Amino acid sequence: MRFKIFASIIITSLIVIAFSIFYSRKTIDSVIQQNISNVYENRIKEYKVFYNTKKTFLDSFAKFLSSSDIIKEAYLKNNREMLIKYVKPLYDNLHKSNIIEELHFFKRPAISFVNFANLKKYNFSVAKAREDITWIDTSFQPSTHFYVCRLYPGLRATYPIIYNDRLLGSISFGINIKEFKNLFEQVGANKVSIYLKDSILKKMLLKDKYKQYKSLPLYKGYRVIGDVFNNIKLQKGYEFYNNNLYTKIKIKDFFGNTIGFLVINDDMKKCINNLENILQKKLITEILGLLFILLIVYILFKYIFTKLDELNNILSLIKQQKFSELPKVTKPNCEFDIYKNNLINVGQKIKTYISLLSQKVEEYSDKAYKDGLTNIFNRRFLEEKADELFTKFNINHTPVGIIMLDIDNFKKINDTYGHNIGDLVLINLAKTISNEIRKEDFFIRYGGEEFVLVLPNSDIESTFKIAEKIRKDIESLKINIGSKQLSFTISLGITEIIPSDENLFDAINRADKNLYKAKNNGKNKVEL
Ligand code: GH3
Ligand code: MG
Ligand code: MG
Numbered sequence: 001m002r003f004k005i006f007a008s009i010i011i012t013s014l015i016v017i018a019f020s021i022f023y024s025r026k027t028i029d030s031v032i033q034q035n036i037s038n039v040y041e042n043r044i045k046e047y048k049v050f051y052n053t054k055k056t057f058l059d060s061f062a063k064f065l066s067s068s069d070i071i072k073e074a075y076l077k078n079n080r081e082m083l084i085k086y087v088k089p090l091y092d093n094l095h096k097s098n099i100i101e102e103l104h105f106f107k108r109p110a111i112s113f114v115n116f117a118n119l120k121k122y123n124f125s126v127a128k129a130r131e132d133i134t135w136i137d138t139s140f141q142p143s144t145h146f147y148v149c150r151l152y153p154g155l156r157a158t159y160p161i162i163y164n165d166r167l168l169g170s171i172s173f174g175i176n177i178k179e180f181k182n183l184f185e186q187v188g189a190n191k192v193s194i195y196l197k198d199s200i201l202k203k204m205l206l207k208d209k210y211k212q213y214k215s216l217p218l219y220k221g222y223r224v225i226g227d228v229f230n231n232i233k234l235q236k237g238y239e240f241y242n243n244n245l246y247t248k249i250k251i252k253d254f255f256g257n258t259i260g261f262l263v264i265n266d267d268m269k270k271c272i273n274n275l276e277n278i279l280q281k282k283l284i285t286e287i288l289g290l291l292f293i294l295l296i297v298y299i300l301f302k303y304i305f306t307k308l309d310e311l312n313n314i315l316s317l318i319k320q321q322k323f324s325e326l327p328k329v330t331k332p333n334c335e336f337d338i339y340k341n342n343l344i345n346v347g348q349k350i351k352t353y354i355s356l357l358s359q360k361v362e363e364y365s366d367k368a369y370k371d372g373l374t375n376i377f378n379r380r381f382l383e384e385k386a387d388e389l390f391t392k393f394n395i396n397h398t399p400v401g402i403i404m405l406d407i408d409n410f411k412k413i414n415d416t417y418g419h420n421i422g423d424l425v426l427i428n429l430a431k432t433i434s435n436e437i438r439k440e441d442f443f444i445r446y447g448g449e450e451f452v453l454v455l456p457n458s459d460i461e462s463t464f465k466i467a468e469k470i471r472k473d474i475e476s477l478k479i480n481i482g483s484k485q486l487s488f489t490i491s492l493g494i495t496e497i498i499p500s501d502e503n504l505f506d507a508i509n510r511a512d513k514n515l516y517k518a519k520n521n522g523k524n525k526v527e528l
Contacts, residue, residue, distance in 0.1 A: 002305060006298070013294050017287055024283040031275055036245055036268065040238045043189070043247040043264050050183045051155070054175060055144045058157035061100070062142065065171050066159040075107070075161060075168040080122065083114050091116045101152055103173040105161075110134050113169055117151060126150070129204065132158050132254045136170045145254040146177070148204040153177045153196055153259065177251070180262055181226060190244075190267045193226030195219065195234060196260035200253075222260060234261055243269040307336040314343045319397065323351035350395065357392055360385075373423060374430035377444040382452065386504040389442070393456065393497060400497040401463025403453035404511035405470070408489045408523040410449040421481055425488060428479050436470055452508060460496045460528065467492045467526040475524060489524035491515055 065071060065087070074083035083105060094100045095116070103116040110127040127134050129150050132143060136158055144157040149172075156174025160167055177194055184192040198221055201213045216223040220234055229246055232239055236250040249262040317325050326348065329341045369381035393400045407413075407429065414422040426449060433451070437443055442454040455463055471492055479486040493514025497507045518527040 005301060009294065009297055009301070013290060016290055020283060020286050020290070024279055024286075028276055028279045031279070032268075032272055035271060035275065036238070036240050039245055039266050039268070040247050043184075043266070044249070046184070046187060047180075047249050047262070050180060054155055054179070055157075057099075058144050058155065058174065059142070061094075062144075062157040062159035062171060062173070066142075066161045071105075072161060072163045072168060075113075076163065080114050084119065087114075088116070098179070099175070100173050101154055101176045103171070105169060105171055106130075106133050107169040108167060109137050130172070132156075133170055133172060135254075136160050137167065140167055143254065146251050146259060147174070147253050148196075148200050148259055149174075150204065150206045151209055152205075153201065154179075177260075177262075178225060184262075184264050189264045191227050191229075191265040193224055193229060193263045193265070194260060195222035195224050195263060197221060197258065198223050200257070200259050226263075227265075229263060229265060232263065236261075240268070243267065243272055307340075311336070311340060311343055314340065314347060318343075318347040318350060321351075321354070321396075323347060354392070354395070357388060360388065371445040374426055374445055376430050376434065376451075377442060379444065379446055382442075382444045382446070382504075382508075389454065390497075390501075390504045396456070398457045399459040400507075401453075401455035401458035401460065401466070402495050402497070402507045402511045403455070403463060403467050403470070403492055404446070404494075404508065404515045405451045405453070405467075405490045405492045406515055406519070407449040408491055408519075410488075413486070413488060417481060417486065421479075421486065424479060424481075425486070428477060429474060429490070432473055432477055433470055436466070436473065446508075452511070454504070458496075460494070463494050463496060464526060464528060467494045471524065471526055491518035491523045492526045493518055494526060494528045 068086070070086045071083055074080070074086070087103065091100070091103045095102070105113040105115075106126065107113045110125055110130055110133040112122045112124050112126060115121055132145070132147060135141075136143070140160050140162065142157070142159045144155065146154070147156050149156065152174075154174040154176045156172060158170055158172045161169050161171060177196070181192040181194055196213070198213075198218060201223060202210055205213065213223045216225060217228050218224070219228050219230075222234065231241070232246050232248065235248065237248060239246045239248070245266040245268050247264040247266070249264075250258055251260045251262060253259045314326065317323070326344055327340075329344050330337060332338045332341060369377055369384075371378040407425065410422065410425070413425055429451075430443070430445070433453070434443060437453065437455070440456050441458075442452075444452045444454070446452045453466075455466065458466065471490060474488070474490050477487065479488075493511045493516065495507055495510040495514060497504075501507050514527040518525040521527065
């Protein structure tokens, strides 16, 4: 039982530890996942802020230029010099500071009016390359959008210049898409790359502008500004592998066509390591706590078992009737001590009871319990003392043999030799058997010529041996009657007390049945 209890404590603890490890691993994974999502969402927010800030700036500047009276007048008078003189200082400043990439004024329908990237070139049509300009011509609507123009890919504003509800032309300017890479690098992204669709770059950019893109690495049909992140899929969202997070933002142009992706890489290794460290420490603390509880439970059980052993020792002393070795009753310190004291008291009571019983056995030899003819115990003794004896045997827990015997054909002896000779036979039989048995055995005249023997500490084998010896001794016994010698035989039925016996007579009846068997099997026999 002890083993089972300790084994179940250990198994339960192992299950709890395994569960903690499993749960902690799950927690680590979900916290990492949460962190990844947070970083990703922050990158998206940052992108929106950058985009909106740039857009607001472009819109404001476009509104300022398109509503300028001087510019409108220059348009009305078709006076390029006037426009250049007015705008150039502003353009030079903004261009130098990389705030705008270029600035282009158009006349209807998409004819270059003043191009600050190249002031000498004008009056050419951009209708084919700049569909956004052509669109303004019909819609009169301003727009800020990504676009690959002839000079660069970028975020650009195209604005109508309207005078008295009449469209004079349009302005177009923008910032290079690389500006977004710079912005993300400034806010601590590990690496930022821009993937631009090669087919669009090739189609839209001027040949010598395309040249610089042609030398860039090509990945799945995209030219890559910055490091090429192999394995990533070019679609909106994020990817996470090798402790690296890749936030991918799709860039669409004026017409909704995908022109590329902005890919922001964040190295999450340090953050993940930190998280794992924290959670592992937590797990270790939990397991240590559990082991501590386990130790306490073990100590507690060990204490209980030690106390139970003490109780068991007392019980086994009582069982072996070693009453003198019983410990003394002590002042109780705990509940166990109360049990222990109770048990010692029970032991002492049994001791008294047994000594009382022994005294009573002495009394059994009183004449009231003796048979007048044979001087052995009479039936009354058995009837009155059977329960006491039975209780004593139960306490002792040792085997008890029972023999039931009956003189064969006794009636014939009486009939042949007379009643007195019959009595003599009974006396001789009692004497012979009394000499055979031990002091602690009980020999009882049960009926007329029927006897019972109760043999403490005698199992069925030795009971059988005794019965057989008695049978033989009686068989060879010779009683002198004048000149003649009389022999007789007996039949014996034997048994031993078994746990299911409720009293001594249960066993005696069993022996009687066996005696009956012996009679039926031809007499002068021992049956069990
Ligand atoms: P079985 O072998 O089957 O035992 O036959 P049995 O004749 O021995 O048995 P049965 O019961 O027929 O006879 C028993 C006789 O014992 C009858 C009775 O008169 C006699 N008897 C009983 N008590 C005494 C006694 O105290 N003295 C004498 N002499 N005879 C007794
Ligand atoms: Mg008989
Ligand atoms: Mg009889």
